[in-house]
Amino acid sequence: MARIGIIGSEGRMGHALVQAIAAAGHELAGGVDKGGDVASLADASEALLDFSAPFALDANLHAAIGAGVPILVGTTGLDEANQVALDCAARAIPVLQTGNTSLGVTLLAHLVREAASRLGPEWDIEVLEMHHRMKVDAPSGTALLLGQAAAEGRGVELADNSERGRDGQTGARKAGAIGFASLRGGTVAGDHTVIFAGEHERLALSHSAEDRMIFAHGAVRAAAWLIGRDAGRYTMPQVLGLS
Template sequence: MKVGLFGANGRMGRVLIEALDQNENAELSVATVRDDSPWIGMNVGELAGIGKKPIDCLGMSSLTQQHADVMIDFTLPVVFENNIAWCVANKMPVVIGTTGLSESQLAVLDEAAKTIPIVFAANYSVGVNLMLSLVRQAAKALGNTADIEITEAHHRFKQDAPSGTAMAIGEAIADELGRDLKTCAVYGREGKEPERDQGTIGFATVRAGDIVGEHTALFADIGERLEITHKASSRLTFAKGAVHAAQWLHGKPAGLYSMVDVLDLK
């Protein structure tokens, strides 16, 4: 299967090049960068630090439908709509890992899924997606009595906060408890506040160094607490999950899918 990459020069783009190089059942067929990028013509293997490969980076305007069976997009919200528009116009399945999308961009995503198959996830790690299932179980058992807090930590370069994964954890918990995260979420605390409202879900964010990704869901009651934690030590974990999702997506009908579908965690 031929897999193409949007944003090959990004941090995740480079790791995806490595992940595809290691995969026996999928191959990197095209790697794109912006049309004004200095990376045009750069060998993808040298870009990813894995040795010279038979593919060089192309500008977006040179990308055609014949280049790939499925595209993977781990870029930025600023280019998301252009990338998804290209996929729709070319009837191209796409795996999307871009986080920090606005409400209007999520609406664009939903509309595109009526035409093409899309896997969209905040995190492509198998462990994180298992964690989403576990926090639902914990919320069902403890959520009506325990205080719930979500903490996350990432590298200094990450722009969106809280992370997409932290928000997905919060959404899973809120959904299980029949709450609306938009109204019950608390993002950081400062100064003197009233006693904590047990119906809220708190978020705390750390941005430091080269932390790949750490997430904890805390369920704290009087006398006991449960912590469910996932720590990633390599972006290759996410990249391999995205490649697996691309293989799964190939040949699927139009629709919006998640890693729950890919991993059959229902």
């Protein structure tokens, strides 16, 4: 049994995490939200789950380092500066940052990486995602995770091969591009499909999230897995033993 603290406990994901911690037989160390005492929560925890906001990341990492506890960051919409902060924190504590904590999506990313590697650059790759009407960032963190998996499979940089937000006279599709399309509406928890379009055939790898609890259960499993690890950056595939 582990004592796990939640940063962002009053959000929809925070409420799901409370249930997942109990279901896994762990102890809830407490929760904080904007303006809360993150340092005290870190001191009372064996691991932290951060599903708050990008602007709070530096303070949350500082609290985790001060308490010497691992942290899983599931916050989406992070920028390059946030990634640098995560790298710095990982020199002192175990850190796992991911755009999706679903175990199914973790396996999907593994399959996308394999497919991109084996099919070759002549197959066009498109990442299609749909989420509820209240989601504020696009493409989703999961879509970017899947796009990154495809880029890794091809041995290229996603930033140099990404196409987004096509509109108007865009011209022909750039060879080797990894395209993204984002749909928003209703209460969709998260649908993702990676399409490999070749000559006269297509391969589609998909995942549908039917309940937010899948992300909560995966996050709790990963947080418990981090306890006792050496300082460093970790990934969801490592939690599943895929790498």
